[in-house]
Amino acid sequence: MTRARHRMEVVASCHGGSLADSPNESVQYLKRYLEYAENGPAVLARDVLPSDAEPDSPFEEAVLAVLRSWGHRVQPQVGVAGYRIDMGLRHPGMPGACALGIECDGAMYHSSKAARDRDRLREQVLSGPGWRLYRIWGTDWYRDRAAAELRLREAVEHAIAQGPLLTPEAEATAGAREEAADTAPRVEVAYERVPVEAVTEREWSTPYRTSTVLVTLRHELHTAEARPALRQALRQIVGAEGPIHEDLMVQRAREAWGVGRAGARIRDNVRGVAEGLVRGGDLAKSGDFYDLPGRDGDLRARYVSAGEAARKIVHIAPEERYLALYELAAECPGMTQDELIKQVSEFFGWKRTSRDIRERLEADIAELCRRRKLDGGPERVNALR
Known part of the structure; x- marks a missing residue:
């Protein structure tokens, strides 16, 4: 979430396509967000599908087996805007990005009501977000398997040589950026700091009022x-x-x-x-x-109200500290212990995390782990439901 109204800049150490598919929903969202930041709105049309999706027909299973025997990573049933591509061939250099979409005239082909819907509309929707499509006909596959496999191998090698799939909008944007970077003079930008309310109302918290x-x-x-x-x-x-x-x-x-x-x-x-x-x-x-x-x-965890002095950590009941630690860990799974302590310190209004605060919160985290409410160590802390 962001409060930015006009512009947002994302700085990342990897591309979205560098993240392989994962059953972890958070990883999928991060991947698609990075792809959106790089490639534009067309990415939003793509469906998020489970990494364990299965082929629709024996024909697709046969093609999938051949591709995998050649050492390629293939994802069955990738899609966009309600349509499915029978399989997406992953680019070897970027395991989270596809190099080629492969269509088989299987279940999805035969389910279309009319040839025009099947061929024109579907090709338009799938090609719009930048897919390169290759279709294998069942008749060719079964009548002359060797020739069909040879054509498939050539299509795959050509697609990999072209690089990962990139939307037309992204190609235009990337070209414009490169051209602008070469010709535009460097301009110093004046930034204005706007104060925002740092505390968010949560069901488990309330302001502390004397x-x-x-x-x-x-x-x-x-x-x-x-x-x-x-x-x-x-x-x-x-x-x-x-x-x-x-x-x-x-x-x-x-x-x-x-x-x-x-x-x-x-x-x-x-x-x-x-x-x-x-x-x-x-x-x-x-x-x-x-x-x-x-x-x-x-019981609710109580944060410092505007104009009020923050309570000392010894003046906050242990169960109140436990509640804040648990709920903040649940809001952001995978934080390090130091990050969680910093979040709790900000919640209770402490401008600096003194040694006394750190030692007491570390003891609180250890107690919650003993009670099986938190799990992990210094590098990662997760709340257990």
Whole structure:
């Protein structure tokens, strides 16, 4: 996906035709995208077919066997715009590109309603995107097999010598580019950076928003008289920000009381009230984190909101970090561990990945691998469904 409106430049270390056919759907999409960038819109008409497609008739099987016995790679049933070419001969120099389309007068030939549809329309559609076609007639093949094979071999050698298939539009575009490169003066292009919203809404994520608690008739926060108001405040704080680390919970409480810093007596009082709420079933506690009971199923990973300060990694609950790691790995399979850590760091709003962040996230990835939620190592990480 791209937000480019007028132009997009693709820099690649290989051509689309250099990528062999693969049962991996992602590889097929990458191959066709590179072919589109190089050859233009005509590529879009081609169908994506499974690499294990089979011939339609015994005649096609016989031709396929001969071609393969000569050492060629052949893909049965390649197609474009709803039509099929019986087999595509791969170019030896570019295993993902065809050198020649071979037609046999088999099942597809006999299924056409009229000779005009079969010969004129089909030839037009298939030749339009740049196919070079060679037709083998069944009568010739069975009456004089040796001569038919000789003509086929000559057609194949000629097609390979011509190079991989290239659409007419691409040939014109390539010629124009070469001519422009030779004659056009070099022009410096002025680029403008346009800020975009980096965070995308996802079902598993939500912005992190701090709670605002108003307390009236405030007793000093460290006293026993403040506990009734403190109980109500902690329910609101945890309800809005849970799972919340104990340090942040204490900070929100002192901010509600207008206290500049929290000493030992304030911390002990807040912790004691929170523990009482846990015993009473109003709050739940896991390690240093407090939350509302039964909210595990609604857990979302929370990214930093605009204008908010990013939370420290120790203030983010482990299950929240696990969720972000898993979902980001699922969005982009095959990332390296370093790339995944970078994505998570950007998600939580950390401008740099410190040693503490890296070590903790590496431990989180190891834990998810142990739980069979992630698979892989430093070179590749995949989410397991």
